Amino acid sequence: MSPVSPARSASGGATRRTVLTASVTASVALAATACASDSSSGSGSRSSGxxxxxxxxxxxxxxxxxxxxxxxxxxxxxxxxxxxxxxxxxxxxxxxxxxxxxxxxxxxxxxxxxxxxxxxxxxxxxxxxxxxxxxxxxxxxxxxxxxxxxxxxxxxxxxxxxxxxQMPYEILTTQIWYNGRSLPSVAANPPGTWAEFTALIASRKSARGGSGPLALDGDIADYSAYWTYFAVLRELGAGAFAAAAADKTGASFESPGFLTAFGRIEALVAGGDFVPGYDGSKWPAVQDGWAGGKSDFLLLGTFAPSETQSFASSGFTYRSFPFPAVAAGGDESQDIxxxxxxxxxxxxxxxxxxxxxxxxxxxxxxxxxxxxxxxxxxxxxxxxxxxxxxxxxxxxxxKVVKALDGVKETAADWYTKVFCPLNTTFLDGGQTAAQFAAKLKSGTAQYWSNAE
Amino acid sequence: MTAVTTERPSSVPSGPGPARARAGRRRASPLLAGRRRLFWPLVLPALLVYTGMFAGPSLFTAWLSLNKWAGAGPMEFVGLRNYRRLFADPVFEHSFVNTLWIVFGVGGLTFAAAFGLTMVLREMRGRKAARAVLFFPNIVPSVALSILWGFLFQYGGLVDSVVKALGLQHPPNWLGQSDLFRVIAIGLVWTSTGFYTTILMAAVDQIPPELYEDCDLAGAAAWQKFRHVTLPLMWDVVGVCAVLWTISAVKVFEFIYTFAGAAGQMPDASVWNTALYTYGEAFASDGVPSYGTAAASAVVMLALVGVLVGLIRRVMRRDAVQF
The missing domain is CATH 3.40.190.10 (Periplasmic binding protein-like II)
Structure with a gap:
């Protein structure tokens, strides 16, 4: 490095100033040009009102x-x-x-x-x-x-x-899908109540040599959540799930209605009613397998046929029935x-x-x-x-209700951080209904104590 | 850098100062003068890009972490509340612990594997081909690798078949919630090892072979050669690798996101690290985005990198070995 004389420094400074001024001028000019071109392109659409x-x-x-x-x-x-x-x-x-x-x-x-x-x-x-x-x-x-x-x-x-x-032009709802061709008796008389549904599961499980007939891609948190949510919806009606999510004490999850609903899902899990590997597969392996005949019933939105048809067995006939009511006359609202x-x-x-x-x-x-x-x-x-x-x-x-009672809109953070991880553990058989309810209660209370 | 932009009078001797300055001025070659003229035109574009694209957004992130903002609509200044919320959030705490597991656990395994391979490959025939094979996972995008990883480990997948062929009738539920993070960790070791093996082997190649011949004459075992020759002579490179790993480990994102997430959904929160937490808060939530806590999480990540790199450089400081 060599020292620079004041004179040289001054001239160098002048040079730098010139360069800086030129650069800034050029930048401003470019930006102005960009803005001008932007506004001129935009004005075309504006001018026509x-x-x-x-x-x-x-x-x-x-x-x-x-x-x-x-x-x-x-x-x-x-x-x-x-x-x-x-x-x-x-x-x-x-x-x-x-x-x-x-x-x-x-x-x-x-x-x-x-x-x-x-x-x-x-x-x-x-x-x-x-x-x-x-x-x-x-x-x-x-x-x-x-x-x-x-x-x-x-x-x-x-x-x-x-x-x-929002003005809707397409709607989606969740159904239990099955192959009407291979299960004509179900098509003729779909189960309307939980008792009929569990009887159907038992008979299909027996027909499959003990392999669970319910399809579930358990790595998708929403898909596991649908099972729990529908059990709650049918037991307690629309809005109960969202109300519990917003309960700052979390105590709602330990109420008898929730425990009954959770108990129904626990029985399915404990009974081995879900297809083997549902808790250790990569989506869409299980739903594709279902279309190929590896299981019988898939709880999924109305996008199920379009997502699975390329894997469907020959002559597959898409049929569906709603998640069954607890008993005749019970809640039958459809999620939307x-x-x-x-x-x-x-x-x-x-x-x-x-x-x-x-x-x-x-x-x-x-x-x-x-x-x-x-x-x-x-x-x-x-x-x-x-x-x-x-x-x-x-x-x-x-009779319609927002999917998952709308918690993905109103309490999305709670749903992602508190409900889904616990629910996945529950559906994977890692905790009982009572443990699940207790953890939901404490997790929800903790969540709201820290939430804005 | 040879360009000089300011005069430093203190460096000029007090006696014949002006005379020396004039002499200096006379000595300034046309080349030097040309370089001085080109200094700003060459630096300015990079400076503007750096300031506009990096420093500015970073400062904005820091500012954002002190505000509550949904990405649109008004921004509300909340001071340190986002940080308080962050540290009280069990999911963030878990994500932070996972990040540390990746930095230290996955890092430890990666470097152990890289050192092991370095020792083995040093004397192996066809090591260049072996090195290329090892480096391969680093070339393939993480997204593709993680999808492959999912197919390998899913129920009834190739890994299950191999394990069953080995006589274990009930293989672990690799992709189950409780084992998922461990499988991710193994995947990260697999994708990272080749990169660090390649760098470490390049350093090993610079070590004079006569040192190893000397070791052989003295009857040194492989471990002794590594401990007393290889490691000391590649220490600087190991230090650089450790810094590189720390920075990349804190930012691990796509492998976890694509491996454990699907159908456009975030992975289970039990496998989040701080990078996924940051993304989840701002961009992936179906609900109202929380840019404030996302920015706070990003600032914590930056601080973590700063602290860890500082510690690593301090711990690994040694006098350079000349050879």
């Missing part, structure tokens, strides 16, 4: 739902002249949108997702536009309004404090997860997006979700695909 909107979708372009929506967009643009810019983002779409919600330029005017993501990513942070006005919009091509075709019991599941934060549209509060083209929602809910468009994408829609006048006919029939009573 309600003439266009941007839609971020939870589907990938190759998925059947995307194809249905794409066709609807093309028809919408043709019929209304409104241009739609669609981006197929995938399941994390709301999370991707999240960081932009605090800015003035929210990039999406319309977004679709599962209800729990729409709730946590938009509604819970005050960024969901109330879609109530859409209900009074006419459904294009039909005589009625949106509120006439989308049943209120589904809308209620997406309404919080009077704000309709919604997939639907939401609009960010700061969307610049909300009116056009709302117009599209009403357009898409017309029978002519929405039935593609059933016919092409193989899923249930909220409209009762759209027939379910054959594989989901039993599920649609189960929903006809209109």
């Amino acid at each position: 309600g003439g266009s909107f941007t839609y971020w979708s939870m589907w990938k372009e190759s998925e059947p739902q995307a194809k249905v929506i794409k066709a609807a967009i093309a028809a919408f643009t043709k019929d209304t002249g409104v241009q739609v810019t669609v981006q197929w983002k995938g399941r994390q779409v709301v999370k991707q949108l999240g960081p932009t919600l605090n800015t003035a330029h929210v990039p999406a005017d319309l977004v679709d997702s599962s209800d729990r993501f729409a709730y946590s990513g938009l509604q819970a942070v005050g960024q969901a536009l109330d879609l109530t006005p859409v209900l009074s919009a006419a459904v294009p091509g039909e005589s009625g309004k949106v509120s006439d075709v989308i049943p209120k019991h589904y809308l209620d599941l997406a309404t919080t404090s009077g704000v309709l934060w 997860s919604l997939i639907g549209f939401s609009i960010p509060k700061k969307a610049r083209n909300a009116a056009a997006a709302q117009r599209f929602i009403a357009y898409f809910l017309a029978k002519a468009r929405l039935e593609g979700i059933s016919a092409q994408a193989g899923n249930l829609t909220p409209r009762a006048d759209i027939a379910a695909p054959a594989q989901l006919a039993d599920a649609q029939k189960a929903l006809s009573s209109g």
Whole structure:
């Protein structure tokens, strides 16, 4: 290193200043150019007012739902002249949108997702536009309004404090699936009560030489949770599980009703009614095995047929029945997860997006979700695909409840950290019903003592 | 670095100072002057990127850890409350313990295996091929390895078949909740050993062979050669490896996430480490994200790395052996 003279230092300083000034000027100029180009590209959509909107979708372009929506967009643009810019983002779409919600330029005017993501990513942070006005919009091509075709019991599941934060276009419910071809007697007379169900399990277990007939991919915490949740739902009715989750003392879990419900699941586990290896397999090994005939009954959502059909044995006929009631006349409510549209509060083209929602809910468009994408829609006048006919029939009573009582929205942290690990241990046979209840009680109390 | 940006008058002798400065100025070559002119243009882009992409976000994370924020909507300053919540959360405590198990338990096994292989491979024929095979798991993405690992260990999988063939009729429930973390630990040892073996062997290759010949003449056993020749002469490299391992071990994420999680769900909380905890708090929860506690967890991870690296450097400080 050599010393630098003041003169040289000064000139060097001048040089550095020049370079710095030039760099900063260049950076600012670049940024300004970027902003200018951004605003100019954005102004195109803004200047046309309600003439266009941007839609971020939870589907990938190759998925059947995307194809249905794409066709609807093309028809919408043709019929209304409104241009739609669609981006197929995938399941994390709301999370991707999240960081932009605090800015003035929210990039999406319309977004679709599962209800729990729409709730946590938009509604819970005050960024969901109330879609109530859409209900009074006419459904294009039909005589009625949106509120006439989308049943209120589904809308209620997406309404919080009077704000309709999601408009459902696809619904999922949980059923017990079986092969109607190999079990025609079950198809003719599905079990309606717990006693009938356990008798059926016993006979199937015997027919299988002692191997458990119940399929469960136990490494997926939700799938194990469904068993416990449904036992509680049937014993105590809708909302009991969520109320216990929010009980700051945790004492609800040791109440007689919970202990009875837990006892039913404990009996299944202790009796070896689940297929061997259910607690040590990698999803989707067990459900694929079930489709191949290695077990008889699979408790899963209405996505079960589409997920397993490539592994199904020849002639497999998808049939299902609801989780049985405790006794005749007992709770028969069906759990529901919604997939639907939401609009960010700061969307610049909300009116056009709302117009599209009403357009898409017309029978002519929405039935593609059933016919092409193989899923249930909220409209009762759209027939379910054959594989989901039993599920649609189960929903006809209109008695519905948010899946898992909505705890994945309202107490997701508790569910992940307290309930699921204990429940997995319980379903794996690592603790009795009483031990499970006691640990849930202490874990829940501890959780809420530390929660905000 | 030869570029000089400031004059330091204190370094200039007081007597003939100006004269020397002028002499210095005259001595500044055109090359040096050119380098000085290029200093900022070359440094500035990197500095801007580093500040904008690394230092800025890191500082923002530290700030975020003092706030309650859902990723959107208003941010509320809560002071150290996120840290208090974190340390009172049994899941975080468990995740922290798992992280320490990975750093020390998995690290211990990895280095034991790497040293063992180094000793064996040093004298083995075809060691370059063996080294390549050992290094292979490091090239394959962890995601692919962890999926393979799952198929190997699941009920009725290859490992079960091998164990049964060996006469054990009831193999352990490898992927069961109680054994899952142990299987993950073994997987991490498997994926990491090749990398450190390769680095350690490169250091061993630099050791003059005559030292080992000397040992042979003196009748030294393999362990004695390792203890008195190999280890002292590769100590600096071992130190670097220990630091590298500590940093990467605290950040282990994808192997656990893809091995134990499925269908878009987080793995069971019993196998979380602090990296998964951080992710779970901010990004993976189905509920309202808690960026504040996630940031606090990230800051704790950073502090853990800092403390461990400081300790390792202190413990492993030795005078360099010249050879």
